[in-house]
Amino acid sequence: MKEVLILGEVKDASLDPRILELLGAGKKLTEASGDKLSVLLMGDRVEDVAEAAASYGPDSVYKIEHPLLERFNADLWLAALEQACAEIKPSILLMSHSFIGMELGPRLAYRLDSRLTTDCIDLTIDSEDGRLLGTKPVSGGNAICVFKCAGQTQMVTVRGNVFPPAESGNAGGAIASINVTIDKSMSRLESLEIVEEDTVALDKANVVISGGAGLGDEDGFEMLEELAEALGKSFGSVMVGCSRMAVDKGWMSSDHQIGLTGTIIAPDIYVAVGISGAIQHLVGMVHSKKIIAINTDPSCNIFKVADYGIVEDFEQVVPALIKRLEEVL
Amino acid sequence: MTELNIIICVKQIPDPEAPLSDVSIDAENLEVVVDAPQVISPFDENALEAAIQLKEELDGKVTVLSMGKKLSDSVLRKALAAGADELILLEDNGFEKLDSHSTATVLAAAIKKIGSFDLVLAGRQAGDWDSGQVGLILGEMLGLPCISLAREITVEDGSVIVKKTVPEGYERVKAKLPALITVSNEVGELRYISRTRMLKMMRGGDIPAWTAEEIGVSDDAIEKMNIASLTTPPDMTRDCQFLEGSPDQQAAALVDVFVSLR
Numbered sequence: 278m279k280e281v282l283i284l285g286e287v288k289d290a291s292l293d294p295r296i297l298e299l300l301g302a303g304k305k306l307t308e309a310s311g312d313k314l315s316v317l318l319m320g321d322r323v324e325d326v327a328e329a330a331a332s333y334g335p336d337s338v339y340k341i342e343h344p345l346l347e348r349f350n351a352d353l354w355l356a357a358l359e360q361a362c363a364e365i366k367p368s369i370l371l372m373s374h375s376f377i378g379m380e381l382g383p384r385l386a387y388r389l390d391s392r393l394t395t396d397c398i399d400l401t402i403d404s405e406d407g408r409l410l411g412t413k414p415v416s417g418g419n420a421i422c423v424f425k426c427a428g429q430t431q432m433v434t435v436r437g438n439v440f441p442p443a444e445s446g447n448a449g450g451a452i453a454s455i456n457v458t459i460d461k462s463m464s465r466l467e468s469l470e471i472v473e474e475d476t477v478a479l480d481k482a483n484v485v486i487s488g489g490a491g492l493g494d495e496d497g498f499e500m501l502e503e504l505a506e507a508l509g510k511s512f513g514s515v516m517v518g519c520s521r522m523a524v525d526k527g528w529m530s531s532d533h534q535i536g537l538t539g540t541i542i543a544p545d546i547y548v549a550v551g552i553s554g555a556i557q558h559l560v561g562m563v564h565s566k567k568i569i570a571i572n573t574d575p576s577c578n579i580f581k582v583a584d585y586g587i588v589e590d591f592e593q594v595v596p597a598l599i600k601r602l603e604e605v606l
Numbered sequence: 607m608t609e610l611n612i613i614i615c616v617k618q619i620p621d622p623e624a625p626l627s628d629v630s631i632d633a634e635n636l637e638v639v640v641d642a643p644q645v646i647s648p649f650d651e652n653a654l655e656a657a658i659q660l661k662e663e664l665d666g667k668v669t670v671l672s673m674g675k676k677l678s679d680s681v682l683r684k685a686l687a688a689g690a691d692e693l694i695l696l697e698d699n700g701f702e703k704l705d706s707h708s709t710a711t712v713l714a715a716a717i718k719k720i721g722s723f724d725l726v727l728a729g730r731q732a733g734d735w736d737s738g739q740v741g742l743i744l745g746e747m748l749g750l751p752c753i754s755l756a757r758e759i760t761v762e763d764g765s766v767i768v769k770k771t772v773p774e775g776y777e778r779v780k781a782k783l784p785a786l787i788t789v790s791n792e793v794g795e796l797r798y799i800s801r802t803r804m805l806k807m808m809r810g811g812d813i814p815a816w817t818a819e820e821i822g823v824s825d826d827a828i829e830k831m832n833i834a835s836l837t838t839p840p841d842m843t844r845d846c847q848f849l850e851g852s853p854d855q856q857a858a859a860l861v862d863v864f865v866s867l868r
């Protein structure tokens with residue numbers, strides 16, 4: 278029987294929510310084909326997580342436990358995955374389009390002599406030849422392309438927040454251990470330090486106020502922070518985000534970036550200030566419930582996707598807005 | 607330490623930041639048609655800046671490799687104007703719409719022909735197909751340590767130290783040279799290039815172009831992307847209601863909007 282394998286990521290010793298989305302995607306494929314669905318988990322100890330994963334109804338859960346796998350190390354994880362795939366021989370391998378998936382996917386595809394389609398938003402099976410079809414936005418999101426997966430193991434990384442998460446299912450899938458032979462010498466990178474930064478969880482915000490190149494400098498973002506504070510009194514969680522240009526210029530750290538290569542969000546309200554609305558930015562925020570844009574250029578793209586627009590210099594309108602909010606809200 | 611030899615892979619693409627109105631889909635030929643000038647893919651410009659900075663600091667050579675069916679040297683000479691030392695085009699009728707694995711195969715063959723190097727740099731992903739694979743596959747093919755999503759690169763004593771983005775912040779990692787690095791935008795924008803400098807480079811000498819045969823890539827070593835269909839994305843446009851008047855009036859109108867959404 279053919280097997281659809283999911284690479285599950287473990288986060289703080291618990292099941293990463295993305296696994297549930299992959300399980301949702303995997304169930305969609307296997308319900309149609311009758312193939313086996315399984316999850317692979319790696320880490321130092323993953324017994325608890327394996328049990329949690331099993332309760333969502335995959336046919337089996339594999340665990341690879343090894344002290345060297347405690348923290349993500351691409352070289353070691355890759356070696357372990359390569360060995361596991363040689364044993365399991367999955368016909369399809371699903372990974373998240375996460376930091377881990379983005380790094381392991383291409384390298385594993387090379388080692389398995391397979392081909393990978395990244396950042397998929399839909400998966401189907403070709404009714405004629407049974408191959409996996411991966412739907413992926415290309416050209417920033419200007420087009421939707423369906424790629425046919427090649428190779429013995431058909432590989433995809435899957436975009437987050439697209440597939441509905443699996444609901445807990447008929448538990449009872451067997452948990453099996455896979456032994457791998459890895460040692461320190463396989464790691465060609467030496468980790469000198471990991472610096473934790475205060476990263477913002479933009480996907481948890483109700484309102485996101487984003488700034489772009491149009492803010493002109495870092496001070497512009499202070500103004501947005503003030504605006505966020507004024508709105509915070511009525512809207513709960515209000516956070517400041519930005520376009521890539523603001524990251525390029527060093528005004529904001531990259532965890533604030535919204536878009537194709539940043540975070541993809543859909544808050545209740547999105548306010549874009551001094552952002553032109555390049556497609557790579559739009560794909561990150563276009564599903565927001567209400568979109569408000571402030572920009573000096575009436576013809577810029579951002580107004581095409583906005584519900585409300587203000588054509589004005591932000592330095593004129595944002596202070597007036599803060600003042601008014603403080604009076605009214 | 608001896609001089610640093612850097613090879614950087616640069617892709618020429620239609621401007622990925624072209625307005626939506628200049629983009630259309632040719633579903634029959636499976637092509638995204640962009641009515642905009644060709645440019646260097648943005649993350650490759652970031653990688654180029656990183657390469658040039660390393661060279662300025664440590665001395666050495668920056669060689670730019672670009673692969674395609676028909677490349678424009680006026681677009682790619684920008685890399686020379688920015689400070690790269692050599693540009694080599696990999697041009698062949700067969701080098702069109704290759705899949706990531708095949709693109710890496712061609713680049714690897716050219717790099718082997720060049721011979722010695724300390725660093726290979728690539729962008730984290732190209733702005734046309736947004737694949738994000740070629741750099742890492744290339745690293746595997748060349749048997750190099752691979753470091754992805756670099757935001758800062760330094761070289762000392764035969765090793766490279768990279769700040770790479772990780773979910774919790776960044777990690778500093780160290781690898782022995784030679785190594786492969788994929789570069790993200792945090793390394794900074796490509797420097798400003800004056801018009802005179804650009805024009806001078808345009809008039810510069812011939813740019814070498816290597817064919818598939820010259821780098822020993824046979825037809826059956828490369829495959830095209832296997833595309834089943836290409837379509838227009840769902841319409842994203844909304845009816846924008848513009849709030850008019852003085853800034854104070856606009857602010858007041860927007861506050862009313864916020865109140866209604868509360």
Ligand SMILES: Cc1cc2nc3c(=O)[nH]c(=O)nc-3n(C[C@H](O)[C@H](O)[C@H](O)COP(=O)(O)OP(=O)(O)OC[C@H]3O[C@@H](n4cnc5c(N)ncnc54)[C@H](O)[C@@H]3O)c2cc1C
Nearest residue numbers: 489490491520521522536537538539551553557573591733
């Ligand atoms: C592969 C790839 C991935 C990418 N990923 C992302 C991503 O994840 N996120 C992202 O954002 N971008 C991404 N980009 C970059 C994207 O294409 C754009 O370059 C970027 O979004 C532009 O940022 P911006 O709108 O801030 O800057 P600009 O395009 O320079 O726009 C600035 C805007 O500010 C306005 N303005 C100027 N002065 C004022 C003022 N005083 N008051 C009000 N408005 C003013 C201008 O009219 C203009 O519209 C990516 C690009 C590529 C190729």
Ligand SMILES: Nc1ncnc2c1ncn2[C@@H]1O[C@H](COP(=O)(O)O)[C@@H](O)[C@H]1O
Nearest residue numbers: 615616673728729731732737738739740
């Ligand atoms: N045709 C090409 N010529 C030179 N470099 C390329 C080419 N295609 C991809 N690359 C390199 O590989 C990176 C990632 O591309 P991709 O995997 O296609 O998104 C790019 O940023 C370039 O550095």
